[in-house]
Amino acid sequence: xxxxxxxxxxxxxxxxxxxxxxxxxxxxxxxxxxxxxxxxxxxxxxxxxxxxxxxxxxxxxxxxxxxxxxxxxxxxxxxxxxxxxxxxxxxxxxxxxxxxxxxxxxxxxxxxxxxxxxxxxxxxxxxxxxxxxxxxxxxxxxxxxxxxxxxxxxxxxxxxxxxxxxxxxxxxxxxxxxxxxxxxxxxxxxxxxxxxxxxxxxxxxxxxxxxxxxxxxxxxxxxxxxxxxxxxxxxxxxxxxxxxxxxxxxxxxxxxxxxxxxxxxxxxxxxxxxxxxxxxxxxxxxxxxxxxxxxxxxxxxxxxxxxxxxxxxxxxxxxxxxxxxxxxxxxxxxxxx
Amino acid sequence: xxxxxxxxxxxxxxxxxxxxxxxxxxxxxxxxxxxxxxxxxxxxxxxxxxxxxxxxxxxxxxxxxxxxxxxxxxxxxxxxxxxxxxxxxxxxxxxxxxxxxxxxxxxxxxxxxxxxxxxxxxxxxxxxxxxxxxxxxxxxxxxxxxxxxxxxxxxxxxxxxxxxxxxxxxxxxxxxxxxxxxxxxxxxxxxxxxxxxxxxxxxxxxxxxxxxxxxxxxxxxxxxxxxxxxxxxxxxxxxxxxxxxxxxxxxxxxxxxxxxxxxxxxxxxxxxxxxxxxxxxxxxxxxxxxxxxxxxxxxxxxxxxxxxxxxxxxxxxxxxxxxxxxxxxxxxxxxxxxxxxxxxxxxxxxxxxxxxxxxxxxxxxxxxxxxxxxxxxxxxxxxxxxxxxxxxxx
Numbered sequence: 001x002x003x004x005x006x007x008x009x010x011x012x013x014x015x016x017x018x019x020x021x022x023x024x025x026x027x028x029x030x031x032x033x034x035x036x037x038x039x040x041x042x043x044x045x046x047x048x049x050x051x052x053x054x055x056x057x058x059x060x061x062x063x064x065x066x067x068x069x070x071x072x073x074x075x076x077x078x079x080x081x082x083x084x085x086x087x088x089x090x091x092x093x094x095x096x097x098x099x100x101x102x103x104x105x106x107x108x109x110x111x112x113x114x115x116x117x118x119x120x121x122x123x124x125x126x127x128x129x130x131x132x133x134x135x136x137x138x139x140x141x142x143x144x145x146x147x148x149x150x151x152x153x154x155x156x157x158x159x160x161x162x163x164x165x166x167x168x169x170x171x172x173x174x175x176x177x178x179x180x181x182x183x184x185x186x187x188x189x190x191x192x193x194x195x196x197x198x199x200x201x202x203x204x205x206x207x208x209x210x211x212x213x214x215x216x217x218x219x220x221x222x223x224x225x226x227x228x229x230x231x232x233x234x235x236x237x238x239x240x241x242x243x244x245x246x247x248x249x250x251x252x253x254x255x256x257x258x259x260x261x262x263x264x265x266x267x268x269x270x271x272x273x274x275x276x277x278x279x280x281x282x283x284x285x286x287x288x289x290x291x292x293x294x295x296x297x298x299x300x301x302x303x304x305x306x307x308x309x310x311x312x313x314x315x316x317x318x319x320x321x322x323x324x325x326x327x328x329x330x331x332x333x334x335x336x337x
Numbered sequence: 338x339x340x341x342x343x344x345x346x347x348x349x350x351x352x353x354x355x356x357x358x359x360x361x362x363x364x365x366x367x368x369x370x371x372x373x374x375x376x377x378x379x380x381x382x383x384x385x386x387x388x389x390x391x392x393x394x395x396x397x398x399x400x401x402x403x404x405x406x407x408x409x410x411x412x413x414x415x416x417x418x419x420x421x422x423x424x425x426x427x428x429x430x431x432x433x434x435x436x437x438x439x440x441x442x443x444x445x446x447x448x449x450x451x452x453x454x455x456x457x458x459x460x461x462x463x464x465x466x467x468x469x470x471x472x473x474x475x476x477x478x479x480x481x482x483x484x485x486x487x488x489x490x491x492x493x494x495x496x497x498x499x500x501x502x503x504x505x506x507x508x509x510x511x512x513x514x515x516x517x518x519x520x521x522x523x524x525x526x527x528x529x530x531x532x533x534x535x536x537x538x539x540x541x542x543x544x545x546x547x548x549x550x551x552x553x554x555x556x557x558x559x560x561x562x563x564x565x566x567x568x569x570x571x572x573x574x575x576x577x578x579x580x581x582x583x584x585x586x587x588x589x590x591x592x593x594x595x596x597x598x599x600x601x602x603x604x605x606x607x608x609x610x611x612x613x614x615x616x617x618x619x620x621x622x623x624x625x626x627x628x629x630x631x632x633x634x635x636x637x638x639x640x641x642x643x644x645x646x647x648x649x650x651x652x653x654x655x656x657x658x659x660x661x662x663x664x665x666x667x668x669x670x671x672x673x674x675x676x677x678x679x680x681x682x683x684x685x686x687x688x689x690x691x692x693x694x695x696x697x698x699x700x701x702x703x704x705x706x707x708x709x710x711x712x713x714x715x716x717x718x719x720x721x722x723x724x725x726x727x728x729x730x731x
Contacts, residue, residue: 052439056432154518162520163477164427164453166460178464180435255457257427296432299421306384 031203034282035196042188046181055180061292062187063249066194068272068284070241075270076278077202078234079214080130081138084145085269088239090261091118092246094152094159097167097256102158107170111247119240126232145266153258164257167250183252190248191285194241198281210234211279242269275316277323286325374417375410375679377402377669378437380448380458381472381662385425386576389603390450393655394472394662395420398447400650401643401666411673423449430454431461438465444679445470445672447665450658452478453520459486466681468688470669472661475524479709487688487708489665490698491716493528496599499620499715500571504596505538506731509569513543513561513593515554515582517574522546525573525598542566551578555585567593575600580609587613594618599717603656607725614725620717621727622657622698629729630718635695643697657698664696668710 045058067089074080095114099105105113129140152159159165170177177183201207209230212220217227250256259265268291276287294312298305320327379398382391402418410416419441423430430449437443438461446462447470449455455471455478462469462485471478474490504512512533516526526546533541543564545557561567570593572582579601586595595617597606602621607614623630627640643663647655671694673679676687691710694701699716720727 050440053436054440056435056439060432153520156523161523162453163475163524164456166456253428253431253457254460255427255431257453257457259425259427259453295429296436299433302420302422303383305422 031199035192035199038195038282038285039192042192046184052180055184057293057296059180059183059187059252060249061289062184062191063245063252064269064272064292065285065288066187066191066245067242067269068276068288069194069198069281070238070245071269072273072276072278072281072284073198073201073210074234074238075273076280076284077207077214078210078231080231080235081134081270082141082235082238083138083263083266083270084141084143084148085239085242086261086263086265087145087148088118088122088242089246089249089265089269090148090152090256090258091121092243092248093250093256093260094165095243096247096250097165098158101165101167107167107251108172111244111251114247115240115244118243119236122239123232123236126235127228130228130231130235142263142266145261145263149258149261149263152261159258162258164255166255169254170251177251180252187248187252190245195281195285202281206230271313275313275323277325277327280323280325283323283325287323290324374415375412375673376417376419376441376443377666378434378441378443378446378448379418379420380423380430380433380437380446380454381420382425382450382454383422387425387451389576389605390472390658391422393658394450394665395422396651397647397655397659397662398666400647401663404646405670411670412677412679416670419443423454425451425454427453427457431457434458434461434469438462438467443467444681445669445684447472447662447669449473451520452524455486459483462486466685468672468681468685470665470688472658472665476528477524479707482706482708485685487668487703488710489661489668489701492709493525494532495715496620496717497525497528497532499717499719500596500598500618501532501536501539503618503620503719504569505536509594510538511540511542511566512569512571512596513545513564513567514541515545515547515557515561515570515572517549517578518546519549519574521600522549522574529571529573547578549578552581553585554578554582555589558582558585558589558591561593562589562591569593569596571596571598572601573598577609580606580614583610583617584613599657602727603658604654607722607727614722617722618730619720619727620715621720622660622717624655624660624697625657625727626718626720626729635700636697636716639695640697660696660698664698664701667696668694668701 046055049055049058067085071082071085074082092111092114095117096107096110099110099113100107125144129137132140153162175182209225212223212225213227213230220227272287272291273284275290276285277283294309295305298308301308316324381395382388383395399418399420402416405411406415419437421433423433434446437446445468449458450472452473452475455473458469463483466485468485468487470487470489472489474488474492476492476494478486478488479492514526514529516522530541533539543561545561547554547557561570570586570591572579572595575598579597583595597617597619599620601619602625623634623636624640624644627637627644630637644655647659668688668691671691672684672687675690676683689703689705691701691703701710703710718729721730
């Protein structure tokens, strides 16, 4: 019932709507407000963070949040599941590491090239893979992630194999980026930019086209949307962004192992999207924050940690199936009425 | 109008959530404790595929810290343990190391149980100048030398050396390798090939592998059986799969004796492999064969004492990996005593001056250029499984 109300309400108020100029202003305010708020939050964290460990957690959350936003565009908006995103993360991480440590490239160039490479790979495999639906798409992306994981763990001469590989500290304009405090601002800036772009994207024609993909293909096609092109395009963008953050994470931590490419990592990324709220840009940020912090908060429980972690996730999904942010927003709206 | 109202509410809600998200990072602080305790951080791999290593180490360290505290602690202060489990995840190990040095402000860290996790932590140790004592044993940990990383178990080269010595002594000069493609198996295979090339008295005539998770290695073993040259089969792996290899080896009636790597040395192995394990040979740490050690062995008294203590608390027998936990704490406490302080640099200097310290696995010696605790002779003992027990052999 409430859903119907929502759908009907704007339509009813439309005829007596405000003049277009004012509406436009309100629209851009609506879009900018949360971005400014996130910017403020990012600026405030260092003030309340007590130690380098807090900053480290903040950096990890930032990295995961960008990936969750990019994954949410694919999963939450376009309705295409990917269980292989950790593979793209690993392409970014290992691409940057291999190009800089083994071939002496400047790390930032390596980072750029490997992000683009991940995007191209997604583009190339996207066309056949994204024709699949539901479980089949999940299996195909899972397979892609597994292949990347296996290549990384087996090509010891190139990747160091299961023992991992280290990267040297990144220096930009003579500044050694050797602490979480410094990386925080870089990751924060990327997060803010991604957040702003994602919010704009979902309200733009592309965003509407993406949302149409979630429904029946025939319906989207009849609305004049190039289904295949739109799916492949968002898959490639999402993969490139994920690879970029994988590379940033590798440069930040200075040490990478194939573990970061494995299936569980992909599941965690999907979890961030689902927990925070599918189809909610801010939800992805919240989801990333929770999934990254929860295991750390629960460490004091020792051996019950995994158990409590699982129970919390189950409870959230049972009582808030749409995810934390959409459900909370809905509850507050209902309360206001 | 209604819609605008809704949107405004939505953005207010958003802002509140964002503030809460920021705050929650700040709130994540640990409970403060008595200032005069000596804080030691411990990271073990107590869950995930490496859990059989970490669980043993964790239980041992907790038991020994309790025991030490009952005896008055160290430097007249109590020892406070801050323990985390890395879940066999290198990224997590690194985050926990970061947390230990900046949030918990420990003086020294013992961990972790596996090589990649230790490597991932070592960098943080160097940056924050906090000594790290690892319970993992690959050569890459000490070559090249990492200034703040000290290693307890002897490395894979020395451990395989004990096996190769035994093979050469008994004229089993042509061997078949059967290794897992997991991290450990792969590293051990490389070491074995290198060692064979260097020594020349043990030749690898067959080289087979299997993947982690495989449940039958009969195909590989059949190929080995049909190779007339093979005089001994060496399985390089840890966990449950060596038990499967042992069963396959027995079922196929292979005459060449089976050698296993030291990482299989736990009472669970003969249990899992059953009667098939009769005659299997492997090098084990002293703790596994403490009854059979000569009284002159420096580690015997301590090992017996520890075994009794452990049995009282946990109602089970300790094995090799318990020993690494024990010795890790022992080396740490010894260094704290000699340093007379908990300052990072002083502790590192004291660790590098560790001389002839008897642990339950052997004797420990470190120097500024040797962080692997090498001794001229390996601390492992060659054993054969007889009636389900580890029996020392020549």
